[in-house]
Amino acid sequence: MVVREWRGRAEPERADAYPKHFRESVVPGLRGLAGFVGAQLCCRQIDGKLEFLVLTRWRSLEAIRAFAGPSPERAVVEPGAVAALIDFDATVRHYEVIEDVASAAPAV
Numbered sequence: 001m002v003v004r005e006w007r008g009r010a011e012p013e014r015a016d017a018y019p020k021h022f023r024e025s026v027v028p029g030l031r032g033l034a035g036f037v038g039a040q041l042c043c044r045q046i047d048g049k050l051e052f053l054v055l056t057r058w059r060s061l062e063a064i065r066a067f068a069g070p071s072p073e074r075a076v077v078e079p080g081a082v083a084a085l086i087d088f089d090a091t092v093r094h095y096e097v098i099e100d101v102a103s104a105a106p107a108v
Contacts, residue, residue, distance in 0.1 A: 001097040004056045008088035017084035035063020
């Protein structure tokens with residue numbers, strides 16, 4: 001499995017704009033792609049701005065290429081994201097998952 005990491009920044013006054021775009025546009029589009037496993041949207045405040053971290057999980061780098069094109073390190077940023085953010089990374093990082101640990105199931 002491969003994790004794809006991307007970041008974008010927004011003004012605090014527009015805190016809901018990118019998460020709304022993510023839920024309504026990004027996630028439905030990703031769910032229809034072969035090799036897409038899942039996604040997380042994270043947020044933190046830094047230097048008076050909000051920074052969003054998007055982590056998507058893919059079965060392989062080939063699946064990412066099918067989504068991103070022949071230059072998988074180039075970010076795929078939709079117009080709705082551009083409108084919601086003040087700036088964003090033009091490139092992404094990919095990480096091969098070495099271990100994937102979930103919380104233990106509660107004892108019954």
